[in-house]
Amino acid sequence: MGQSKITLKKHTKSTNIMGALVIRENNLTMVTRPNCNIPVMNNYGYGIYYNDCRFLSGYVLKINGKRMTEILSSDQNNYESTIYLTNPDFYDREGNMVSKETLSIIRNVVIPGCVVETITMNNFNEFTVAIDLTLELAADFNDIFTVRGMTEVADGSLMPVSYDGKTLILSYQGRDGHRRSTKARFYPEPTTVNEGLCTFSLDLKPRFSQEIVISISVEDAPPEGGHDKPPSAGIDKMLERIESSYMKVADHTRNFLTDNSLFNRVLLRSMLDLRMMHMSKDGDTFYSAGVPWYDTLFGRDSIISAIQVLPYHTDVVKGTLRLLARYQGKAWDDWQDEQPGRILHELRVGEKANLNMIPQTPYYGSVDATPLFLILMADYVDWTGDIGLFNELIPNVDAALAWIDNSDLAGNGFLSYAARSKSGLYNQGWKDSWDAVMHSDGSLARSPIALAEVQGYVYMAKMRIADLYEKIDRKDDANRLRSEAADLKKRFNESFWIDEKGFFAMAIDPGGKCDVISSNPAQCLWSGIVDKKYARQVADRMFEPDMFTGWGIRTLSTKEVRYNPLGYHIGTVWPHDNSIIACGLYKYGYNDRFSELFTAMYEAASAYTLFRLPELFGGFDRGKHNVPIKYPVACSPQAWSSGTIPHMLMASLGFRPDALNHRLTLVDPYLPSWLNLVNIINLRVGDSFIDLIFQRRITGTLVDVVKKSGDIKVLVEY
Known part of the structure; x- marks a missing residue:
């Protein structure tokens, strides 16, 4: 279209x-x-x-x-x-x-x-x-x-x-x-x-x-x-219930204590704000996206928020999965951009929704919510061992995978999007404003558009669901998904890489590679789709002065024609984007870069009133300002911004849960210079509970397993 x-x-x-x-x-x-x-x-x-x-x-x-x-x-x-x-x-x-x-x-x-x-x-x-x-x-x-x-x-x-x-x-x-x-x-x-x-x-x-x-x-x-x-x-009575629920969140957050009192306050603020964003529909609780503009169920936002804090709270994750499965697309409807198997983008219940003046009833114009749904499903089972929920939602999982495979709109082997609704979103990735995707000459991308990070989500989703299929004896499907993922990884690295820029394209459209330097490909580190021969270049490129403000990574390089430090997706800094990139940096072993980004986000949060990270902030250089420059109409709180600091903390500890096999692996835990000790009490993996102490030393971060209850094995890999 x-x-x-x-x-x-x-x-x-x-x-x-x-x-x-x-x-x-x-x-x-x-x-x-x-x-x-x-x-x-x-x-x-x-x-x-x-x-x-x-x-x-x-x-x-x-x-x-x-x-x-x-x-x-x-x-x-x-x-x-x-x-x-x-x-x-x-x-x-x-x-x-x-x-x-x-x-x-x-x-x-x-x-x-x-x-x-x-x-x-x-x-x-x-x-x-x-x-x-x-x-x-x-x-x-x-x-x-x-x-x-x-x-x-x-x-x-x-x-x-x-x-x-x-x-x-x-x-x-x-x-x-x-x-x-x-x-x-x-x-x-x-x-x-x-x-x-x-x-x-x-x-x-x-x-x-x-x-x-x-x-x-x-x-x-x-x-x-x-x-x-x-x-x-x-x-x-209502006040008593509300106060009690907040006290429980505060008490639970104290199970994740560090020796840095300021960081403890930042972490507590994050968790209290996530409690604030609780919302229920049909008996299932999820994270509303943001106040005041996005105070409802958003597929992408609610999923990412749940991924960020899964080690802390699993109950909201279960509700999110069930609710999104219930609203999963069942038919072809151009007005709502609905397609069978597609996970919704946004659900509204106001007058305009009731009158069908807007398509958000729900609206399905999100290219990434569907693979992210699958990733959340796998993460949830890894932490909880609840294979029963996976079995319950297998029809939804199969439908989601089918939608992904049927959505290669350009015929180039990549998941892409094109709005069919006349009132739909032209851009359907997380950067969904009208001018978010472009070429280096400033011309806007034309649909169908295949975004870099979305290919990473698909790769990750197929690899993770393959593991779950194996658990339920669908070995042929598991092998097929792994083969498809390996092929996607190979084609992605061949097709999206730009030799002369030493970086991946933001997207591919009918005109070719969208050859701007943006944060999108950096998220591909989180998914693992980036070939190791390119990974260090991707990591280091994000910390060049045109991308790194000192407070975080910009959405778009200052050298690009459309760069604007207050443009919604074209130069601002988004905390959740940075948290995903940070987790990817850690996954590839770039602890120095991970620490630099974790520090920037922590210091940005510390500079805000209440230590609350907003939806986004201006992409101005830190050297010129003592605080991040505010974006005038940013949602605050915004759920996935609140999840940023908890997400980065868990990444630094290297958790790799496998509840079905009663195992928790800690892969190369690494504390930044301002954290010397992290004390975790009653970390739940499946039906087991673990107490852990992480201590930073000159030689690295040491882990002490203080206490275990239940059938669980803890491994540390350096």
Whole structure:
């Protein structure tokens, strides 16, 4: 399919969410300014979101018509934000001059199935201050695709704001028949309510504290009856459950302790953020991709996040595999780019999805989710020994392999893609923006396109599934897959290598090799498809100044025509990309380069607020800046960015699990200079548990098997 059929759109309409406070639980998310306000009619992406809809687009607190001064704000607990404010100079209702910084206003927001804010006010004056505290609420009920500027509004009907003396109701009758409502209750009740403007006329006595509590619930009622809203078992009970789950994550993360206290905090932040990205559908839990733009099931993102943290948590992996298998493509549908055996790209449930205005119902336009699904399946069995799940999903595995073999669209023996949907993605690898794949003259690649890293995924998937087929006595299929993988590896190294550049092409399209220097081929080290005679060149090329910023590896070389340090996929740094490359560097034995990249990502995370790596950041040189330059509309948190540091740590320890054979092999463990000791307690392989201590010495990294329980053999190979 030619490129002219695809509408090329900007990444997002929203202009800036840097510094936003983000709290989330399951499928309910609140994104605000640091002062906890949501500007009315904002185009920044602030709001309360549920089911791909912005249920609140305005939430502004003022005191006597004036904005308050923010002192401190924090969303470090992920389900709770706390904001300290104080007053500017103003005259109160009685005409008294109230000097600045004599009132304290604390906003505390939690999200236990609804949004609950407690506003606590303290008066430090020697006199009573008569204030009018106003809270303005507004809701546009825009679909997330409208907020992102990717499609027009759906033109449903906003209903008149109503208030019955107890509950303020903002509602919307969608064209899809769904009635979406936002309901706010106040304790105490406002003095006056005018549309969405609520006024609390208060007399703050000196040295006394006064509270206002606001509870905001959302509801998505389909036309067939019933309703869909966040689960709630009472605010206190829900909070207890949420707090308990986070405590369990923190306790479990302490089973992976190092002698570097700062690194321990970075690792803990990663794991807490991954807990924040938990989402459930049909009883299966998975990692939602990112907040706020990608807060749903994404095949590629959810799979890679699961791969990154499999040694830490296996339950989410099982749910991810089952859910993706359930949605696996069954028919040919050009609108959704669905094909039998294909793993989905994105699943949406908002108004535009219900109206079929967008193809994400689900949309299948991902060339790499299918081989990655197979890799995750194999990784899961290696760690858990759960061959039962593999047997359960064998029809899905077979279908995925068949889709791969049937998707050589160019007839050159490589898995390639071409969008069939008129509203689909033109580029269908992880770099899926319209300008992500190009030639060195700046011309964009034409479909069908075969990406370098995708061939690596296919190679890895076939090798790994072959091992599993062998376990269930499908030896002929196992041998066939290994033969196909070996042939693919040979052809890849012959076809993608560019002698004059000493590097692999980013892709191959009908015009030949996309001969730019990019990060894509470096991911091929992780899969093992790179011939050893080329591997060192690939590794070293990523650390030339045009590719390595000091904070990480760029997506595209600074020497390329289309390079832009703030271009979504054409010069920025993506943490997950770096984690995959790092694991490949380690696999090929380039410990020096691995350590350099691990250090860069760790230091980048340390430089961010809360030690949270965002979706991506600017590709500017580190030497000119003390912190990574932010990308204005990056999701933060983003699941696979949160998985970056845990992924790199596990790679450095050299784990090669084989739960089916009751064996754990540690291959050449290597700690960077800033880690002298890693103490792991209760590492689970199958039904066995192992305690390990890794210590860095001048001669290398030593491993001590402290304790074992169960039938497990631990081997160390140097």
